[in-house]
Amino acid sequence: MTSICFSSLSFGMAVLSFSCNSTIPPQHQVNVNHSSNNNRKCHQNVKSLIKTIGVPSIATPPQESLQRGNWVKLICGASFEDVVDIRNLSLVYTLAGVDCIDCAADASVVSAVNEGIEAAREIVPIRRPWVMISVNDDEDLHFRKAEFDPEDCPHDCSRPCEFVCPANAIQLHSTGTLGELEGGIVTERCYGCGRCFPVCPYDQIRAVMYIRDATATAELLHRNDVDAIEIHTNGRQTDLFKGLWDGLGDSTKHLRLVAVSLPDVGDTVISSMNNIYSIMEPHLCCFNLWQLDGRPMSGDIGRGATRESIAFAHRLAAAKDTPHGELRLWRIKSKCGIPLLRFKFSVIEIV
Ligand code: SF4
Ligand code: SF4
Missing domain, CATH: 3.30.70.20 (Alpha-Beta Plaits)
Structure with a gap:
């Protein structure tokens, strides 16, 4: 069985859950081999499969999904750089209708994502998901x-x-x-x-550990194939964030989304977010999003992350002076008895 699963929950009116499993009958299944020699054959196999089973064209713009709370993002990984797999994953998840593909801030990786997207769009006239690159301003487990x-x-x-x-x-x-x-x-x-x-x-x-270079990131953003950036910051030293933001200069002006990812740093989290927003605001020309982790990389490094994320959500829900921008809680798994809150979040398939 081949399956693609993604879920989203929306807090506010009710807890909603959505899950999509596409089961492909055995007679239509194909082997997706990730070796580069088989890349062309893999593309042909996927093309035949899609023609056989049919994939509806998706036209809803990614920004609308974000505002509606049903945004789904493929995370290739801020450090994952296998361009063959990344291209194939981007192809498959574009066909699955993701709104965004998040990848490493590396020129070859970004090219691979865009190749995968275009290969998918040659098969079905589906709308293009945003391409997001992930960077950091300090040591961070994702990097x-x-x-x-x-x-x-x-x-x-x-x-x-x-x-x-x-x-x-x-x-x-x-x-x-x-x-x-x-x-x-x-x-x-x-x-x-x-x-x-x-x-x-x-x-x-x-x-x-490594830190993505601001100058190289700015050059990447000046290309026309990146739509969004996710900046991982520790939420404690906004001077590091300022250094990175200043280093990006005017390269952010064509972006459609700037996401800031930060962990729960306790009582100072709201003031940190407001400081970060005030740093960005003079040159922020697009939508902004706060990606809030109870614990970064928690899908990989331990139990209890859901509880921490929910505790974080409670505190944020009680806060009155949150900065401008959408608030998203990351890393919460479904089926966990989530209380009703005013946040939206997406559970993301991590590859
Ligand atoms: S287990 Fe994780 S950290 Fe270790 S090599 Fe594999 S991907 Fe890297
Ligand atoms: S687990 Fe064994 S093979 Fe792997 S790094 Fe440690 S010593 Fe080497």
Whole structure:
């Protein structure tokens, strides 16, 4: 069975949930192989499949979805950079009707997303989802890569790191008579989820943090194929946000959406949001959105994230001086007994 699932809940009148599963009968199923050699064949297979099962054309503009509360975004990952997979995912999720595709702020990745979108639109005249790039102003869990040297690994290690990696980013094999390990982390596939760090019995895996360069991001935004930016900030030091925003200069003027992603930093969160808004306001020419994480990367790094997100939502709901812009709560899973609040949020399929 092939399925695409996405849900959204809307607070205010009632708790709504929506889930779409497309089940493809076995006779119409195709193998989607991610290797580059099979990319053309994969495209042909998807094209035949879509023609067979039919996909309705979606015309609702992404901004309307955002305002209605049924916005769905594909997150390719701020650090995921496998352009073949990204292109194929963008193709499939464009056909599924997502409103936005969020990807790494890298020129090749952005090109791959746009290629996937255009390949989908050649199949069905579907409206173009927005392309969003993710950047950071400081160290952030979304912007890291795992790293280790397989030469330092004991030969008899059972390689639990390989087993837990959800992105197939760790590829090892034994060589030689002593069974030395070769291979390691496929950097472009690692999205920094952190699952491998605690499972290594020899503490070999390190996290390498990085910060996206503002000048390179501004150059990327000056291209005509990026519609939105998501800025991850820690919510504590707005001077770092200001440094990044100033560095982007006038590159943000053609954007349709600026999203600011910040975690729950306690009692100061509203004043931080207001400070950030006042920094952006003079050069903000588009819609703005607050993506609020109870705990960043919580889908990957632990239980209790839903509870934290809801507690965060309660506090925000009680606040009177929230800044201009849509408020979105991220990372809440469905089926969790959510109280009625005035926020809208989307549960997003994380790839
Ligand atoms: S488990 Fe996560 S952090 Fe580790 S290599 Fe895989 S994607 Fe990267
Ligand atoms: S679990 Fe640790 S020691 Fe074992 S192969 Fe992976 S990185 Fe090396």
